[in-house]
Amino acid sequence: MATRAATFTAKIRNLKDYYSRMINNITPLPAGMDIANTLKYFSQTLLCVLKDVPFIPSEVYTHRLRDNVRLSMFPSLNYSGLYEGVLNIIDVVPLVQHGQHVLGESILNVLGCLAPFLEYDLLDTLPYIVASALAVFPDALQSDVVDLLCTNLLPITLGYDSINEIPNYATESTPAVLMMVFQYVSNPEHHSQVLECLMSMKKNIAKDLLSIIAFGSPVAKAPAVNLLFYYWPQLYPPAVDRRSIHYQYSSWVPVSCQREKKKCPNSGNVRAIKVCLDPSIAIECGDRPPPLHACSDCCNILQKNDGCHFLLDLVQPHENISPVCENKNCRSTNREAACTCFAKECIRFNSNHPIRYCATCHQIKHENSEGISHVYHQSLPQIWNCDADIRHYITEAIISLLKEAQPLQEKRTVEMGEERIRGPHFDDEEGDDSEQGDDRKLLSRYGIWLLLKLCPVKEDVDVIVLGRIMAMLFQWYDATAYLPDGKQQTLLSHHHKTSVT
Incomplete structure (x- = not known):
């Protein structure tokens, strides 16, 4: 054990040396394969440690107050030092000239293996760290990052009953995780996969989406608003023709059974229905970091032979959002x-x-x-009847969406508080004739729909909120009043005549 601990510490020093040479441009610079081989040592060592632990009660993974009990079952290795070393390596991935892809794969694998050994103060930061790596990893690793988030890190940090009662770094960083996925991942299937994974484990996801719409980057705003209206279709006003909405839901592919093919009765070719968070059982079923996703037959085997009772149901893709109640025994007169x-x-x-x-x-x-x-x-509440925090996010989301109708240069001028000057030949010369500019103008429709659905006319309202929304609405009118003939002019002018007036 002492020899393994000494080797473990020496390898961490190697990571620090790699980082120092990269950050200070000391030649010869380490290749991505060299760093990846060092990280593979840690992955193999951590998996061996899990195999060597004789028994790990599954309940210690379901309650944060038993964090010390879980950590006491593992040998004393410098897990926090490895955590810091891997974080440093992530920072220098863009500086690696050869082998970025294999290095990225090794980083993701070692973080998945390291998760069971970290105290929750560090473990809760892993989803954000992995999501932020999307900014520096090669695009080919986007799918691997999303899979690690949805099949490993998010279930471990969020997948237990009391998570919605005790705010922590993992729950509070979900808007940032979502925004980085929307920002850097191009495949819409991955957008819905991460969002549905979070929706299955954390409440108030609508507030997280509203915060991205209100304060997120322009690239992340469009997926956020599209998904908000997809999963909350009651936000569409009744008169809206849904066929005019360009967004199409992309169903994500469910995880297949991850047990070894020789152990799985179905040879791993069927859909997994449960996830096992107990690493002592998961590690015996395959040479991969826990948790383990298993089909129904494998779940029965695990419960019978291994006594594994802590199995979480996997939620399947939400492909069809029903506008009416799906309870077969529903007897309500209003089935919306x-x-x-x-x-x-x-x-x-x-x-x-x-x-x-x-x-x-x-x-x-x-x-x-x-x-x-x-x-x-x-369903989202009306803005006049909700808590102050959700009212703030709804207000800012509406204003942010209505701003999308403004020309880009004019929008920047208004946001910086400068006086706007309209020339006699004002014709949106700043690139708004492009397809991207047209799409962003059409995005402002969602602000009108939120306004119509969540801000009904009442006598007793917050005058400050009302004043801000009305001021932005007048600017939206001004920005969309003289659009050239075309699709966007037809769609937006329709709101002038029917929805708003």
């Missing part, structure tokens, strides 16, 4: 869907897909001692 539930007790009635409930069924299912802990997502 008002809630989407991701809890295992509810999704089992819908083939493990998220299930939509009307307001009455939602009350019956969730306003009791058993259903109160379910992870569900309700």
Whole structure:
């Protein structure tokens, strides 16, 4: 053990040396393959440590107060030093001239192996760290980053019952994780995969999306608003022709069974339905970092032979958002869907897909001692009847979307507080004739729809919020009043005549 600890520490010094040489441009610079080989040593060592631990009670992975109990079961190695060393290597990936791809793969693999050994103060930061690596990793690794987030780090940090009761770094950093995925990942399937993964484990995801729409980057804003309206379709006004919406949902591919093919009765060719967070069991079923995704047959084997009882149900893709209640026993007179539930007790009635409930069924299912802990997502409240924080995000999201109708140069001028000057030949010379400019103008429609749905006319309202929204609405009118003939002029002028007036 002493020899392994000494070697472990020496390898960490090698990582520090690689980082120092890269950051100070000391030749010869280490190749990506050299750093990757060192990281592979750590991955193999950590997997061996998990195999050597005789017994790990699964309940110590479900309660944060038992963090010390979990860590005491592992040998004393410098896990935090390895954590810091890997973070340094991520920073210098852009400086690596050869072997960036293999280095990125090794970084992701070692972080997945390291997760069970970290205290929660460090473990909770891993989803954000891995998501931020999208900015420096090769584009070919985008799928690997998303898979690590959805199959490993997010379930470990968020996948237990009390996560929504105790705010921590993992829960508070989810808007940043989402924004970086929307910003750097081009495949819309991965957008929906990460979002549905978070929706299955954390409440108030709508607020996270609103914060991205309000304060996020321009690239991340479009996926955020499209997904908000997809998963909360009641935000569309009744008169809207949904066929004019250019966004199309891209269903993500569910994870297949990860048990070794010789152990899986289905040879790993069927869809996984549960995830095992206990690394002592997961590590025995394959040479990969835990957790383990297993099919129904493998789950039965694990429960029978290994006594594994801590298995989380995997939520299948939410491909069809029903506008009405999906409860087969619903007897409500108003069957309009008002809630989407991701809890295992509810999704089992819908083939493990998220299930939509009307307001009455939602009350019956969730306003009791058993259903109160379910992870569900309700319709957004009206801006005048909600808490101050959600009101702030709704207000800023509406304003941010309405600003998209302004020409880019004019938008920058307004945001910097400078006086706007319209020349006699004002014709949007700053590139708004491009396809991107047209798409951003059309994005402002969502601001109008949020305004219509969430800001109904009332007498007793917050005058400051109302004043800000009305001021931005007048600017939206001004920016869209003289658009040239075309698709965007037809769609936006329709809101002048019907929706707003």
